[in-house]
Amino acid sequence: MNHLESVKKPKISVGIIALNEEEYLPDMLSCIQAQDYPHHLIQVVLVDSSSEDATPRIMKDFAAQATDFESITLLPNPGKTLPKGFNLFLNSATGEIIVRLDAHARIPNNFLSQMVTVLHEGEDVVGGPRPTVTPKNATAWQRVLHTVEESLFGASIAKYRGESKSDANAPQYVKSVFHPGYRRSVIDKVGSFNEELTRTEDNDYSYRIRKAGYKIRFDSRIHSEQVIRPSLSAMIRQKYHNGYWIGRTLFVQPGCVEVYHLVPGAFVLAIALGIALRLRGVKLPLRLLAASYGTADLALSALSLPTLNPPTSKAAALPLIFPALHIAYGIGTWKGIVEGAYRAFRGKK
Known part of the structure; x- marks a missing residue:
């Protein structure tokens, strides 16, 4: 019996904020559907930021078909920005653990269970490595762009961007993580996201978490991937x-x-x-x-x-x-x- 099986499993609220993500959202929703964590303990919150493509329909279809989850909540985000969308998610989340996911990403089927395992080791905020990957049927040009994104010269030196070969039994604490999982007590103390910061709301929130006295645990067991931007112009923007x-x-x-x-x-x-x-x-x-x-x-x-x-x-x-x-x-x-x-x-x- 592993550690997760020996304790009461908490309810998890998973949130995705999406804007025009019809190409990538289905993959992420499939990843959520494939989670090995009990679905009746997962609340899914899908926030559409006024998309002009098929994103709203994809969300509605998922809500209609994936009936084994505790609940699936669909929310509009007329403000369009990520922090406004995240605050809508936080206001509707009812889980003991709050997890932010990116529509432009992928997670393995043990992502949530591994996150709960690490949180049960006495942590308050957890996350892990997030290397980038190419889109499906990537062209030679997209493989070049992926090489750029994976290079330290082309991206930041943030620890979560690469693969980690760290010892899972040796806790590592960092300034920020991708796809973080929070205990509700952290959210209750730190509060909402700063809606004035359209792109750096996560940097700000991680900073406020640390200022509130919490540590952010980086653990290689919690693994996800982010799909690179499909073109050079999109990457430059x-x-x-x-x-x-x-x-x-x-x-x-x-x-x-x-x-x-x-x-x-x-x-x-x-x-x-x-x-x-x-x-x-x-x-x-x-x-x-x-x-x-x-x-x-x-x-x-x-x-x-x-x-x-x-x-x-x-x-x-x-x-x-x-x-x-x-x-x-x-x-x-x-x-x-x-x-x-x-x-x-x-x-x-």
Whole structure:
């Protein structure tokens, strides 16, 4: 008898907030349907953020067909943003454990049971590794984009982004996790998500959890995957908006912004200063920046090549993709900083 079987199983509330996710939501709902945790102890809350595709229909069909769950609640989110959707979910959740899931992701069939197991080891907030994966029938170009997303040079150094070979018996505590599971007592104490933060609401919430005295447990037994953005333009938009909200967050909750979040902004500033000096006849700073970044870019692009299996000639674009993402993120950061400073000056958040 394992540890989970020896204790009373708690009720779990699982929430998904989706906007135009008709391509990916069915897979996540299938993952929920396949959970080995008792379905009569799972409340599913599906929040539609005013989707313009088949997302609402997919949710309704799931609610009509998956009748073995404790309940399935469908909620509209006219505010559209993630934090507003999450607050709708929290207000309707009735479980002892609250779990946030991303429609753009996949979970194994033991995800919830493993989460409960770790929580029963005395934890309050838990999560685990979340590597990225390619969409179904991925093209060669999408495999290249996946290589970029899995590279530390192309994404953040947050621990949850990669695979973990850690000893499950050696607790690791981190600043944030993907697909977190919370005890209700944590939600009751920390409160709702900050609806002013459209992209960094999770950073803020994790920060507030830690400030409230709780620890966030990272455990390799709790494993999930996130599907990468399907195109370079979508990935660039994502990075730009991520950077923008980092800039805005500096004026709302600066404690949840890490140094690595600000590196692309510093890179863009260095480029701008280098160009300004170059226009005044000082060439060396821009040359040094180009040489140092270019060397790192080429070296890390080359190191990424072995992960492409089978190889593809499209990998030649790697040295161009990395700077495109860094610059998009950095420009977004500065736009967020400027707007955040202006709003602060006007007395707004």
